[in-house]
Amino acid sequence: MADRPLFHVERCFIFIPTSVSRETCLIPYPEFVFCVKHLAYSLCDLLNFRRSLGDNILARVIAITNQKGGVGKTTTAVNLGASLATSEKKTLLIDCDPQGNATSALGFPKDPARRTLYQAMMLGEPIERIITDAHMDLLDLIPSDKNLVGAAVELVSVENREYQLKNLIIGLRDKYEYILIDSPPSLDLLTLNALAASDSVLVPIQCEYLALEGVSELLDTLIRLRRTINPSLEIEGILPTMYDDRTTLAKQVVADLRSFFGAQVFETVIPRNVRLAEAPSHGMPVLFYDIHSRGAESYMNLAREVMANAEKRVGSRAERIDTGTGRGEIVTSSPDAAPGVGDTEGTTAGGASGTSAANAAGAGASGNASVDSQRGRSGSGPGSD
Numbered sequence: 280m281a282d283r284p285l286f287h288v289e290r291c292f293i294f295i296p297t298s299v300s301r302e303t304c305l306i307p308y309p310e311f312v313f314c315v316k317h318l319a320y321s322l323c324d325l326l327n328f329r330r331s332l333g334d335n336i337l338a339r340v341i342a343i344t345n346q347k348g349g350v351g352k353t354t355t356a357v358n359l360g361a362s363l364a365t366s367e368k369k370t371l372l373i374d375c376d377p378q379g380n381a382t383s384a385l386g387f388p389k390d391p392a393r394r395t396l397y398q399a400m401m402l403g404e405p406i407e408r409i410i411t412d413a414h415m416d417l418l419d420l421i422p423s424d425k426n427l428v429g430a431a432v433e434l435v436s437v438e439n440r441e442y443q444l445k446n447l448i449i450g451l452r453d454k455y456e457y458i459l460i461d462s463p464p465s466l467d468l469l470t471l472n473a474l475a476a477s478d479s480v481l482v483p484i485q486c487e488y489l490a491l492e493g494v495s496e497l498l499d500t501l502i503r504l505r506r507t508i509n510p511s512l513e514i515e516g517i518l519p520t521m522y523d524d525r526t527t528l529a530k531q532v533v534a535d536l537r538s539f540f541g542a543q544v545f546e547t548v549i550p551r552n553v554r555l556a557e558a559p560s561h562g563m564p565v566l567f568y569d570i571h572s573r574g575a576e577s578y579m580n581l582a583r584e585v586m587a588n589a590e591k592r593v594g595s596r597a598e599r600i601d602t603g604t605g606r607g608e609i610v611t612s613s614p615d616a617a618p619g620v621g622d623t624e625g626t627t628a629g630g631a632s633g634t635s636a637a638n639a640a641g642a643g644a645s646g647n648a649s650v651d652s653q654r655g656r657s658g659s660g661p662g663s664d
Contacts, residue, residue, distance in 0.1 A: 338371070338455040339589060340448070341515050342477035346500070347493050348464030350485040351520035353380045354555060355581075356461035358574070359481075361564035362582035364418035368456045372413065374423035375444070375473050376463040377431075382422040385413050386562030389424070397426040399447055400472075401433055406447045415567070419455075427469065434468045441468070441508050445476035457585075466500060474501070475508045479515035484536065486522045486529040486548075491536070516588070518581070520549040547581040550574065 343356045353376065360372040374381040375396065379389070387393070398404035399421070406421070413420040434440040448458060460473040474480060480501060484490050494517070505512045517540055523529045536544045549555075555574035558565040565574045 338452045338458045339479070340452070340458040340460065340477045341585075342460045342462055342473040342480045343483065344460075344462035344470060344473065344480055345482055345484070345493075346464065346466055346497055347485075347490055350464075350490055351483045351518075351549060352376075352464065353384060353461055354559075355481070355483050355518060355520065355549070355578075356381050356459050357384045357559075358555075358564050358566065358578040359581055359585070360413075360418055360457075360459050361415065361566045362578045363457050363459075363585070364415060365566060365579075366582055366586065367417065368582075368586065369417045369454070370457045370459065371410070371419045371421065371451065371455045373421045373444075373448070373458065373460045373473075375427070375460050375469050376423055377425055377427040377469070378463070379423045379425070379427075380559070381461040382420065382424070384559040384562070385420055385564070387411070387420070387422055391424075393422060393424070395422045395424045395426065397424070397430055400427075400443050401430050406451065410451075415564075431467045431469055434472075441471045441475045444472035448476055471504070471508065474504050474512060477509070477512060479513040481515040481518060483518045483520045483549075484532075486519050486532045488528070488532060491532055494536075494540075514543050515585070516545045517543055518545050518547070518549065521551050522548040523551045545581060545584055547577055547584055549577050549581070552577075 343352050343359075345352055356372060356374075360370045363370045372381060372385075373396065379395075382395075383389075394404060394409050396409065399406045399409045409421050411420045411422055434443065437443065439446075444460075451458065460477060462470045462473045482494075482497060484494060498514075501512065501514070517536060519533050519536060521529075522533065533544075533548060550573050552565075552572055552574035554569045554572035555565050558568040558574075561568055564578075565572060566578065569575060
């Protein structure tokens, strides 16, 4: 990636005498202004501009995190990764949780001899040797195990400890289209490393009020991280999980989320589904366990939404580059904006309101996304539920 120039210009002379008019200039004047103008912009905008022209040189790194446990982070990481791979997007899943549940959910049993993320972060093992084929096309895995618990302690005395994971994967970003990081359910150094290495954060929220109460605190934490560790961190989206359309409570929680966070909430909601719970015990994503289940359909819809939002985001940045407005600033959220494009700090007020609203009952729509026809490969599990 380092030896690939941002712009390739044949026989371009940068120095142009002031006495030469724009009509007689060797370089057409608009093209010259274009090059000089964009060289002044940030590297991030330049890379995204090339991506908008079809040159996918960098993967989008998405951390899937929530300080609360049991909200569906690992389930989302595994099944979103499988859905993106099935959609022909080369994807890398990084298991950054010492519990190693994402590793197990993809069919890898506990093996003390297996090289994991710990060896790469703390022992200097090349990250390329850690990457493992996840037993499906276009999906790779960096596994984890219990040794990663020690990394949270050992990293305390390491210089630039928050950026160890970022430095490890920077050489992989031109080899994948998406990199998903499954974070532990805490705000320790492993989670900080995941957030520092990411372009955006996807927040699964269980459709219960206790989970809703922690949303504002989580987003406040993300804003502090954005101000100190990762200024470019965006909100990929808030994902309602464990949704039961038979209960009024779940409908109220989704309605409150959409009311306070607007377009930053995904249209897709993940339902409570037996097949989703069964799939990890068979060592495969739900997409291969039972492609016709509601869980598989929901994660395929989520993958489509993530890809569509990425296209909107890149198009918006390319338009700002063409018009010369700003240097990668985040515009204010609008009803049509993709999740993550809106101002993260503007979300905080809504998050605070969302906490107080946890004690109020509102009548909301179910929030279930319409299920499109799915594209994928059938699994080996039982039929749909």
